[in-house]
């Protein structure tokens with residue numbers, strides 16, 4: 001997906017859920033930025049929280065850090081925060097299943 005399209009979709013979600021930034025100081029941590037939505041439902045709270053973080057990821061890492069798991073029978077999505085952008089699976093379980101399947105496939109041929 002093109003950066004412009006991702007940026008527009010994330011910006012639209014930020015507007016839709018009324019994401020508001022605020023500074024907080026959790027125990028043992030310095031002040032840092034959190035976000036919350038404008039509504040009283042869980043969906044609106046999540047809508048106000050997640051898209052601003054996605055925007056920071058796009059700004060810091062680029063739009064290609066969002067992906068869909070390549071494991072067979074898995075359609076989960078992930079955010080790739082690896083140093084070299086090499087993530088292909090949503091979880092350690094899918095990584096292990098895919099590696100096992102590839103190993104078995106090589107042994108059969």
Ligand SMILES: [Zn+2]
Pocket residue numbers: 069070071074075076089090091094
């Ligand atoms: Zn998966």
